[in-house]
Amino acid sequence: MHEHSKFLLADSQIPSAWVNVLPSLPEPLDPPLNPHTRMPLTPEDLLPIFPMELIEQEFSPQREIDIPGEIMDIYRLWRATPLYRARQLEKALDTPAHIYYKYEGTSPAGSHKPNTAVAQAYYNKRAGIRRLATETGAGQWGSALALACQLFGLECTVYMVRISYDQKPYRRMMMHTWGAEVFPSPSDHTNSGRAVLAVSPDSPGSLGIAISEAVEDAATHADTNYSLGSVLNHVMLHQTVIGQEAKLQMQQAGEEPEVVIGCFGGGSNFGGMSLPYVLDRLAGKGPRILAVEPAACPSLTKGTFAYDYGDTAKLTPLIKMFTLGHDFVPPGIHAGGLRYHGASPLLSHLLRLGYIEAKAYSQIPVFDAALQFARTEGIIPAPESAHAIRAAMDEAIAAREEGRAKVILFCLSGHGHFDLGSYETYLSGKMQDYEYPGREVADALAAI
Ligand SMILES: Cc1ncc(COP(=O)(O)O)c(C=O)c1O
Numbered sequence: 001m002h003e004h005s006k007f008l009l010a011d012s013q014i015p016s017a018w019v020n021v022l023p024s025l026p027e028p029l030d031p032p033l034n035p036h037t038r039m040p041l042t043p044e045d046l047l048p049i050f051p052m053e054l055i056e057q058e059f060s061p062q063r064e065i066d067i068p069g070e071i072m073d074i075y076r077l078w079r080a081t082p083l084y085r086a087r088q089l090e091k092a093l094d095t096p097a098h099i100y101y102k103y104e105g106t107s108p109a110g111s112h113k114p115n116t117a118v119a120q121a122y123y124n125k126r127a128g129i130r131r132l133a134t135e136t137g138a139g140q141w142g143s144a145l146a147l148a149c150q151l152f153g154l155e156c157t158v159y160m161v162r163i164s165y166d167q168k169p170y171r172r173m174m175m176h177t178w179g180a181e182v183f184p185s186p187s188d189h190t191n192s193g194r195a196v197l198a199v200s201p202d203s204p205g206s207l208g209i210a211i212s213e214a215v216e217d218a219a220t221h222a223d224t225n226y227s228l229g230s231v232l233n234h235v236m237l238h239q240t241v242i243g244q245e246a247k248l249q250m251q252q253a254g255e256e257p258e259v260v261i262g263c264f265g266g267g268s269n270f271g272g273m274s275l276p277y278v279l280d281r282l283a284g285k286g287p288r289i290l291a292v293e294p295a296a297c298p299s300l301t302k303g304t305f306a307y308d309y310g311d312t313a314k315l316t317p318l319i320k321m322f323t324l325g326h327d328f329v330p331p332g333i334h335a336g337g338l339r340y341h342g343a344s345p346l347l348s349h350l351l352r353l354g355y356i357e358a359k360a361y362s363q364i365p366v367f368d369a370a371l372q373f374a375r376t377e378g379i380i381p382a383p384e385s386a387h388a389i390r391a392a393m394d395e396a397i398a399a400r401e402e403g404r405a406k407v408i409l410f411c412l413s414g415h416g417h418f419d420l421g422s423y424e425t426y427l428s429g430k431m432q433d434y435e436y437p438g439r440e441v442a443d444a445l446a447a448i
Helices: 052-058 069-075 087-093 114-126 140-152 162-167 169-177 191-199 207-219 233-253 268-282 345-352 363-376 383-402 420-427 438-446
Strands: 017-019 064-066 083-085 098-103 131-136 155-161 181-185 224-226 259-263 288-294 304-309 318-323 357-361 407-412
Touching: 017 233, 017 268, 052 114, 052 233, 069 114, 083 233, 087 098, 087 363, 087 383, 098 233, 098 383, 114 131, 114 140, 114 233, 131 140, 131 207, 140 155, 140 169, 155 162, 155 169, 155 207, 162 169, 162 181, 169 181, 181 207, 191 207, 207 224, 233 268, 233 345, 233 407, 259 268, 259 383, 268 288, 268 345, 268 407, 288 383, 318 345, 357 363, 357 383, 363 383, 363 420, 383 407
Parallel strands: 098 407, 131 155, 131 224, 155 181, 259 288, 259 407, 288 357
Antiparallel strands: 017 064, 083 098, 304 318
């Protein structure tokens, strides 16, 4: 009998509900605070930028939330995504470990991001909103939201971090193809952007600055809402389709993972993959769960657990999370989607309670892993996703040294077809590693 390398699900097996861990937490989350009053946020505080149905999901006490039929119709365009066993990589590493990966790069935008973009566009359309404004780092989130808005007949404005706007023209062209308008951030379209440009006209931008611009745009236009591609509870919720499918596919493979791994920017692919397994952990069983972040922007491993703003201009609510400080502008690493100062409050809470672990890598060892993966499994990974590959390979190498067959599952959150400039930099030997920017982080933390 041949050995299976991929595990597929029928359309009828796509999850019909998102799973919510909020009601199962042993201690509740600290509430987000209104930035003006410093009192716990009320749903009304969020109405200028979010539709009520998403606000309800943000604080929902329900264990499961049914996925509306209109969203299922769109999910079926690419879901369920495949689960692979990385047999070629296992051979190359000469490891007894079994390595599985859930590949989210088969969506039209090339990553996991449409799982929530589609849901957010749907609920905003139902609320009578005409346009969504958002930020994007490397362009994965912006292109996912551009696609989702197009599918639901909404307009879309994307503030794209300047360094990526210049380095990744093809992502910008995808957004244009799906009908969005795209501004390099900091831009002169908002007060927040103009304030940054006045001080540093050549600013490379950051996600924190771009979020300020998008939130300001939404808050100052009645027909426009804001949409965030990570961090918030409702985003984690929508992404749980990943882990639910992976569990079914691991059952098909007849194995239980010993460790579940995902790269970590704000937490959405990691949360999507791991939260269904966190429910097992909360019930006293389940795998180790490992988040992998860049050493140049290590919010989970070097950040402080504190109330901080989600953006640079302090327009967002204060949220309790692991943070490097809202002023921190991370070095220009190639994994643009991981350049965020904060982290999901839900995943921060789970890290603090010991249900998940975190680890940081610098970018050269990450690209070493990306190359080995591309040359064995074939898929060229997004630089963000390659952080998870690095950690999975190190787990597999440790298993070889221990001489035991460990089962490893990771989320391959996207492909790197528009990140080939980064591969060229690596292949030509020009890639550099950044020291941990301890000084800048200390300054930024002093400001919170
Ligand atoms: C392919 C890919 N993976 C991971 C991330 C990180 O985001 P998150 O932590 O929300 O999954 C991004 C962000 O843009 C991304 O594009």
